[in-house]
Amino acid sequence: MRIGFIGLGNMGGPMAANLLKAGFDLSVFDLSEPAVRTAVAQGAQRVGSPAELAAADVEVIISMLPAAQHVKQVYLGENGLLAKVQPGVLLIDSSTIDPHSAREVAAAAKAHGNPMLDAPVSGGTAGASAGTLTFMVGGETVDFERARPLLAAMGKNIVHCGGAGNGQVAKVANNLLLGISMIGVAEAMSLGVKLGMDAEVLAGIINTSSGRCWSSEVNNPLTGAPAARGYSGGFGSDLMLKDLGLASEAARQVRQPVLLGALAQQLYQAFSAQGNGQLDFSAIVKLYQQG
Amino acid sequence: MRIGFIGLGNMGGPMAANLLKAGFDLSVFDLSEPAVRTAVAQGAQRVGSPAELAAADVEVIISMLPAAQHVKQVYLGENGLLAKVQPGVLLIDSSTIDPHSAREVAAAAKAHGNPMLDAPVSGGTAGASAGTLTFMVGGETVDFERARPLLAAMGKNIVHCGGAGNGQVAKVANNLLLGISMIGVAEAMSLGVKLGMDAEVLAGIINTSSGRCWSSEVNNPLTGAPAARGYSGGFGSDLMLKDLGLASEAARQVRQPVLLGALAQQLYQAFSAQGNGQLDFSAIVKLYQQG
Amino acid sequence: MRIGFIGLGNMGGPMAANLLKAGFDLSVFDLSEPAVRTAVAQGAQRVGSPAELAAADVEVIISMLPAAQHVKQVYLGENGLLAKVQPGVLLIDSSTIDPHSAREVAAAAKAHGNPMLDAPVSGGTAGASAGTLTFMVGGETVDFERARPLLAAMGKNIVHCGGAGNGQVAKVANNLLLGISMIGVAEAMSLGVKLGMDAEVLAGIINTSSGRCWSSEVNNPLTGAPAARGYSGGFGSDLMLKDLGLASEAARQVRQPVLLGALAQQLYQAFSAQGNGQLDFSAIVKLYQQG
Amino acid sequence: MRIGFIGLGNMGGPMAANLLKAGFDLSVFDLSEPAVRTAVAQGAQRVGSPAELAAADVEVIISMLPAAQHVKQVYLGENGLLAKVQPGVLLIDSSTIDPHSAREVAAAAKAHGNPMLDAPVSGGTAGASAGTLTFMVGGETVDFERARPLLAAMGKNIVHCGGAGNGQVAKVANNLLLGISMIGVAEAMSLGVKLGMDAEVLAGIINTSSGRCWSSEVNNPLTGAPAARGYSGGFGSDLMLKDLGLASEAARQVRQPVLLGALAQQLYQAFSAQGNGQLDFSAIVKLYQQG
CATH class of the missing domain: 3.40.50.720 (NAD(P)-binding Rossmann-like Domain)
Structure with missing residues (x-):
């Protein structure tokens, strides 16, 4: 062919x-x-x-x-x-x-x-x-x-x-959720550690509990492989920013609110503006470690 | 004993x-x-x-x-x-x-x-x-x-x-993430369906992709068991609201920002104020189906 | 000429x-x-x-x-x-x-x-x-x-x-702030009334205090002229939604985060999806009066 | 007496x-x-x-x-x-x-x-x-x-x-709105400047338009007196954080959602965690100038 x-x-x-x-x-x-x-x-x-x-x-x-x-x-x-x-x-x-x-x-x-x-x-x-x-x-x-x-x-x-178009719909919906859950993991892990827990222990508990998700199991922002290599490589923050932009734009066109999604987009925008667009998207946890 | x-x-x-x-x-x-x-x-x-x-x-x-x-x-x-x-x-x-x-x-x-x-x-x-x-x-x-x-x-x-206290830390961190990811699933599923996808097909794709989480697999707000029974029983929205309140209060005490978490709390608060506090917490998807 | x-x-x-x-x-x-x-x-x-x-x-x-x-x-x-x-x-x-x-x-x-x-x-x-x-x-x-x-x-x-373009910049910046402060007034007024205050008394105090703004003084969502006429006429919610969309799009292009702005846009999107796009934009307070 | x-x-x-x-x-x-x-x-x-x-x-x-x-x-x-x-x-x-x-x-x-x-x-x-x-x-x-x-x-x-209690209600409602509108001004001014406008010109336009508020007129985060003196003195960010905490707690007690308010609280929390709690609360604009 x-x-x-x-x-x-x-x-x-x-x-x-x-x-x-x-x-x-x-x-x-x-x-x-x-x-x-x-x-x-x-x-x-x-x-x-x-x-x-x-x-x-x-x-x-x-x-x-x-x-x-x-x-x-x-x-x-x-x-x-x-x-x-x-x-x-x-x-x-x-x-x-x-x-x-x-x-x-x-x-x-x-x-x-x-x-x-x-x-x-x-x-x-x-x-x-x-x-x-x-x-x-x-x-x-x-x-x-x-x-x-x-x-x-x-x-x-x-x-x-x-x-027609449903391939794009599936991708945009999945990555909207991915961006939200990654930031959710970043908030939960940062809070737990700030309150005195060991990151590995906390990740272990979450991953056998109802908070578990791909972002906590496979790409955990504190205990995952990208963190271990300084967040180089992987799915870049700028790519996540692009996909969240597609999601909020698609939502705008059909008047479907995406509140957490829009906030996630803004957080990746802030992170990218700080010069971190090339880092793996799990590096967003750095926003929560300032100070 | x-x-x-x-x-x-x-x-x-x-x-x-x-x-x-x-x-x-x-x-x-x-x-x-x-x-x-x-x-x-x-x-x-x-x-x-x-x-x-x-x-x-x-x-x-x-x-x-x-x-x-x-x-x-x-x-x-x-x-x-x-x-x-x-x-x-x-x-x-x-x-x-x-x-x-x-x-x-x-x-x-x-x-x-x-x-x-x-x-x-x-x-x-x-x-x-x-x-x-x-x-x-x-x-x-x-x-x-x-x-x-x-x-x-x-x-x-x-x-x-x-x-001491770390049992509470683990629970509060897990449930913070749970509340965020449930709303994330609600947004992603609602957006996908509004854009023309079948809910079951979308759930199937997400659950084999990077968006997968407990809330999409076990308790999906559109295709899960609670939805099938009209959201009766299960982990009530008011209980999720209480746990998100504990999380944001714990975060306040140690000055740890939880942006998506605070927004999730407000959304459950709005949902509860509308009289839905007894419904399974996956019913939050109703907030995204108005209109 | x-x-x-x-x-x-x-x-x-x-x-x-x-x-x-x-x-x-x-x-x-x-x-x-x-x-x-x-x-x-x-x-x-x-x-x-x-x-x-x-x-x-x-x-x-x-x-x-x-x-x-x-x-x-x-x-x-x-x-x-x-x-x-x-x-x-x-x-x-x-x-x-x-x-x-x-x-x-x-x-x-x-x-x-x-x-x-x-x-x-x-x-x-x-x-x-x-x-x-x-x-x-x-x-x-x-x-x-x-x-x-x-x-x-x-x-x-x-x-x-x-x-060139600065006329649009001024308008988009002003209306971004307008949308945020209108929702801010809606939240503050709704909270005060829910806690037992008279709306007129509260508006009077805010308007002589540091919370005062055009949205509290001229177009107050509870005590202003649009509210008195059932929110007909005025600057429509769909127009505010359009302007917030322009603002977040302009922000995306220059990687400038607008967190409250993006959330305001989503709230107007939810309000519009509920069929309220023709109402004066101060009617957004209805989102806060459900239940 | x-x-x-x-x-x-x-x-x-x-x-x-x-x-x-x-x-x-x-x-x-x-x-x-x-x-x-x-x-x-x-x-x-x-x-x-x-x-x-x-x-x-x-x-x-x-x-x-x-x-x-x-x-x-x-x-x-x-x-x-x-x-x-x-x-x-x-x-x-x-x-x-x-x-x-x-x-x-x-x-x-x-x-x-x-x-x-x-x-x-x-x-x-x-x-x-x-x-x-x-x-x-x-x-x-x-x-x-x-x-x-x-x-x-x-x-x-x-x-x-x-x-009884209405003095506190008035204060909490006013300061909730104050915190939201200050961040709104910070976002609008930062966006306008990033898009190429002069801060003084933009402030002048906003202050004669519908975006005007106490925070844009009296305490503008870019052109106001606190900015001119490096944000020392004034109403401290930690005090604003405290008041936003009172507002969200009062809202929680009566199940009144305050979405922008909760997000404003988290932003002041992030700002305070970065060590800026003593700065005038208009310094929150620094969060929007990173990068």
Whole structure:
């Protein structure tokens, strides 16, 4: 199967590499010449623009881009994919963007005769390299089934979330909760320690009690692996800030209040403004250790 | 072993019953005559006051009271336990109160020659009846070991949390996090559903992702058992409100900010003011479904 | 002086009428035929499109549009003003939009040889009719002075806030504070009344004390004029919600935390979702009176 | 008229001095010997205890104490005032405490035959020295009128707020709003400046617009007098933290949500934990300037 791939960044690069490893025939586009060269060295063919990719004889096009504005430009822009692509080609956007934009692009694709899936991922660059990403997929069941073998070459957990945009909804909802519970763990752990408890003992109790969550068990801000390595690497605070921004924006569009979520966003904003955006998002506990 | 037991309410009553079943010799006190009669029918002996209990020949005294003011009155009051009890008698307070008060009473007990443990529980009235409570215990290790067989007759998970007051610290920290994550789940689920996702599908995705927590898995506000039964029974919203109040008060005493925690407290306060205090605490999702 | 005017809605309509009354020669455009007819009946000339207006012999063009997307379309779109307008024509946008978009449009105008001012207003439809609006103006001083006589025909208080975009900054900062202090008054008044005070007595004390603010004095949620008329009319809750959205979005762009502001936005979002968006924004006190 | 005065601290000391200056005959008690000596040098007579004061031939007793626990001890304690004082003696407590405690003490006084007023003040130590305090008074009208000449010797603005405890309610409600609006001003000013506006220009616009409040006009965190002197002196952040704590505690007791208020309390708590408790409360803007 011949596949087009747009966006060879920190996530897209290793994803494309895994598709090549799995034997797929890949045509790639990225603005970064080194990124393209790496993919070509791994066996991909280069194309000069999204439009050229669209004109090529591909069955599926996958995109992995930074934000909604890039997705709209690549798909809906003057020289965008939809202006050139053959009807019937399956479009898969793995960028993390707001559900409203995802649905807007999917509707335009459908009108042009192209099935489209939104398929944002979780798992980070490590998961992208290892091919163990989770894909949260929105779109028609038949298209989801068509995409599944491809996605399975890049990830381990491929979940159909419902119609167009629902992949983005699932991701935004999960990460909203993740941001809130991480700060919740930071507050609970900081309070317990300030009141005299040992952090490891407290984490142990919480993790066998009703407060337990992924953030307390796997990524505990005081006793977890990121803390042990000074919060370098991991899921960065700026990425959490971006996702909380998507969540509050999506909430604004449908008038759904997210009180703790909005406050969590502001706390990550304060933390980022202090220059900590590159630290693992569990480092937010530092806000609670001042003084 | 002869034991004194003070406070035969919704929690204390079944706890005392389990001690009697386990063969302990129990002298009990409560202001409620029916509560005392039930215990006597189960094999307990009645005493007329805490002071009388203190004067009796007991090795251990356990108390289970509503709030710090009652604990202080029973232990430190003019006719309180410490005024009468023999030095060496082990005192165990299973009430949920603020750590500061727990340490104050424990220090007074120590000065009087009595070892004391704070041993708040989780598990609710169901756990109290079934003898499956979790005990979070603060105090000296030697006293913890002395108490363990007794606590094991009432609970399943007996955890030593460190020195005096640390049982209360562990409980307050866990329940602070629990309240925050429950509201976090309520926000994430409500947002996802408002954006078009099926609640069961969303819960399934979250529970295999980084947003997963006890509140999303075991007590999900939209798809969990309490929701299915109209939020009756369970851990009541007013009890969560009380625990969040203890957490913010403990935080105030040590100047530790708890921003999400304070907001969670206010949301439960609003929910309680609307007349929902008796509903399971997952019913807080109703605040997010208005309109 | 010949002037072009785009956007004859609830605000723009009466503003144009005041310009006509002051003797200015007006060419107008709006998508709504009735709005255009009203203006024509007041002495304006109609044009068929923004481009046609740009091609006409006007010295100044004023726009009053709902949101940033409309402003961008009218100025930067394919058939937009900048594609047709003569260099030197002064452009004045009185829409309330985010500072970033205002600066983007102003920069494009400048590149095209057109001086531009952002000049959002406060004072509502009543102020627009009475010609008593406040104009907060961003742009060059020389352009501000050139615009002043025009603005003075529509408003009473014409304030220069600094360079391009600063009119929007002033408005967004003021209204962020307004939303916060209104909810602050709602909380303080509700608490005082719940604790047994008379609302009028409490308002009187606050208004001679350090809690006093525009929201307690002029628009008190319990004792003010909007409350007396059932919260109809006035500055609507949905407009406050929009402005708080602009504030938090502007804050996000520059990574400036606005914690109370974000929470205020969520509370207006909850209030709007309950169907109260048309009520005066002081009606937010109803959120605090449930139960 | 012979008056008893208990509590000669930073506030009580200058208040007592003003009573002496006005010609009242004063008997004073304080635990601090230097404070007593100062008052004696100004013409007061010393007594050895509250009980001794109660036994003395005074018509009115005024107290000015740090917190509710001290007020309860002085009035209700074993050797407290109510145990010794003659019925009919008017009791005036000027301490700032929670309304519930104020009403509890007033009820006990009434039962003992003593009329009682709660009369907390605002105006700080400067107002206490200058005799320009505001008194917010709760209690019976007849008692208020009886107290007025006395209070007028210490303050300028004497306001009757209704029945017992309402003086405290007025103060707690005003200061709740004050704390919220100060942080609101801090957020609005910080955002405006970060977006490129001059602080003085922005303050000028806000102060002639709907965002204006005491905190923007008199005590602006960026352009006000405290900022100009490095935030030394003034109404300290720790005092604001105390008052916000009283407000949230009073709200908890009557189940009245105060969402912005609770968040404001946490922000002052964070600020205090960073070691800034002695700075003027407008210094909270520093939280928004990190990074």
